[in-house]
Amino acid sequence: MPRIDNAELRGKVMSADEAAQLIPHGAVVATSGFTGAAYPKALPTAIANRAKDLHDRGEPYQIDFLTGASTAPDCDGVLAEADAIRLRFPYQSDPSMRQAINEGRMGYFDTHLSHTARQVTAGFFGKVDVAIVEATRIDADGNLIPSSGVGNNVEFLDAAEKIIIEVNSWQSEDLEGMADIYRIGAAPGRQHIPIYATGDRIGTTYIDIDVSKVVAVVETDLPDRNAPFKPIDHVSKQIAGHFLDFLEDEVRFGRLRYDGYVMQSGVGNVPNAVMAGLLDSKFENIQAYTEVIQDGMVDLIDAGKMSVASATSFSLSPEYAQKMNEEAAHYRKYIITRPLQVSNHPEVIRRLDLISNNGLIEADIYGNVNSTNVSGSRIMNGIGGSGDFTRNAFTSTFITPSVAKHGAISAIVPFASHIDHTEHDAMVIVSEYGYADLRGLSPQERVPRMIAIAHPDYRPLLQEYFDHAKATSPQQTPHDLARAFEFHLRLAETGSMMPRGA
Structure with missing residues (x-):
């Protein structure tokens, strides 16, 4: 467990299949992930497999699935193919998911991405039962070092009743220091965002979390799944x-x-x-x-x-x-x-x-x-x-x-x-x-x-x-x-x- 420096969280390491058992039918699940980067790599397949097993036994299993934006075939794709999602939010690009939405087998709520975190924290989708977030590393204080994207992670982690962390050793540890984590305050009295030039840094390089909400830590080493760009025609x-x-x-x-x-x-x-x-x-x-x-x-x-x-x-x-x-x-x-x-x-x-x-x-x-x-x-x-x-x-x-x-x-x-x-x-x-x-x-x-x-x-x-x-x-x-x-x-x-x- 070289990337888990917090002793309490080292004691919560388990397999993805074991962690998936902590996510019940009807749960609102919010994950990391934005355009094929920083999404959870192991839990979606484990959740999809659980859904298929339950469906085969004639039992219902679907979740509401919230992310930063699109993810990848081993996240959006496997869940869509397993008929494991009731409602998707806020953006997707997976062919299997698109087909399920257009055939009416999956609900989809499309909205401006700048609105998404506020809508989730305001309770538009009910309470967030579980947040599943990928990290490059967990430091000694239990803070998360973001991997290849931040997305809605901060607000999802704050809002969730339970947290599952995927620590991905494929992601470079040298990503630490790239993130600038800043929380927008609540209204009324919300202050302006003090960014006056593109390169201004205003926050921390880590996401602080309530460690007591963490119910599982899963170790992975799988790459982000972005498709190659076509040659410029x-x-x-x-x-x-x-x-x-x-x-x-x-x-x-x-x-x-x-x-x-x-x-x-x-x-x-x-x-x-x-x-x-x-x-x-x-x-x-x-x-x-x-x-x-x-x-x-x-x-x-x-x-x-x-x-x-x-x-x-x-x-x-x-x-x-x-x-x-x-x-x-x-x-x-x-x-x-x-x-x-x-x-x-x-x-x-x-x-x-x-x-x-x-x-x-x-x-x-x-x-x-x-x-x-x-x-x-x-x-x-x-x-x-x-x-x-x-x-x-x-x-x-x-x-x-x-x-x-x-x-x-x-x-x-x-x-x-x-x-x-x-x-x-x-x-x-x-x-x-x-x-x-x-x-x-x-x-x-x-x-x-x-x-x-x-x-x-x-x-x-x-x-x-x-x-x-x-x-x-x-x-x-x-x-x-x-x-x-x-x-x-x-x-x-x-x-x-x-x-x-x-």
Whole structure:
């Protein structure tokens, strides 16, 4: 037990199967984990196995499952496949879980990540029965040294009646010192968060807990399970190029400097392409105040282009996760991991004047953005933290390929089938055909710019819809509600948004 320095907690070491017996049917279980990092590695499989055994005997077993965000197949996936979850919160990305949600076999509550810890501590989900949190080490006082992410761990540990700790020896001990743990006080009288620059540290490097609540400690040595990023393709490079054009224009208009650009970036191939483009740009002293540390940020740090990156967790490819483990002592000079309630807090985001950058499923010709539901009804992943940053950024941007499914689906539609980010919050939208700057424009003035970044095959259809709507409904935001979702109806009927024969 080399990583458990507290004598009392060394006496509570047991197997994952034994610990799973402490979690009853109907329990509210809150775990660590955020985008495939720092999630519990052993307990989810043990809970899933228990659920399957009980189901085979005709007995019920399901839990409500709360996390920081998405986890991994050996957490979200195994629990979904075992039908072990009644309600999932607040974000997921596992295919098996997505299928269970969309088939109505699992409840799902989607919300802004900055709201999640407050909702849990306020009792929106009832009492938290058990918190299961991964740690790199337990010190002599019983404090937890966070592993590759913090997420909602602080609030979950404070709220839970019982605590189970997974101590993971795969996680580097040199991660100690990277975390900045700060508790937001209760209302009324809650104080402001004293972060005035991206690199400010305001808390401790450990999470203090009530040791008396710990009922089990499980030792593991299993790696985080993040998928590798796909090679950067031609379309991603084009999108990244247009985003960098936007940044250059912001410098030209005096709204941005080459020194000290503060960024937020969503997860994925295109955001990593943007960061690859920044390597060869004029921008220096780049700072990230964001949710996750990605491969591209590590490259920017290595190149001396990024001076500090603040996030709540890692989202690294397996190669870069191994690199981080080997060189954590170096990277903790540049990287800060914070509680999710701090990393995504509107107050801090607004103060830092950052530029946000997130993906989308579709946007309509007036600038409303759908980032969660395919054709308005099938959940993809969830809103995550995109709303936290979009609403509060100095400038909010969205990036997307213009089409999906080999051209069968247009990312630009007449009317978004579900709206997560309204026209009031979405400012700039980028595709491989350029960027649409929607700031300061009336709804009808936005339309030509949105059509210009659509795929050429869809531009005449979008223009025809707008012309028809304007002729039949000459209002502030022209729409013909009988035709507004014709793209989506064609997709449902024929498998393509394009008309037959087009």
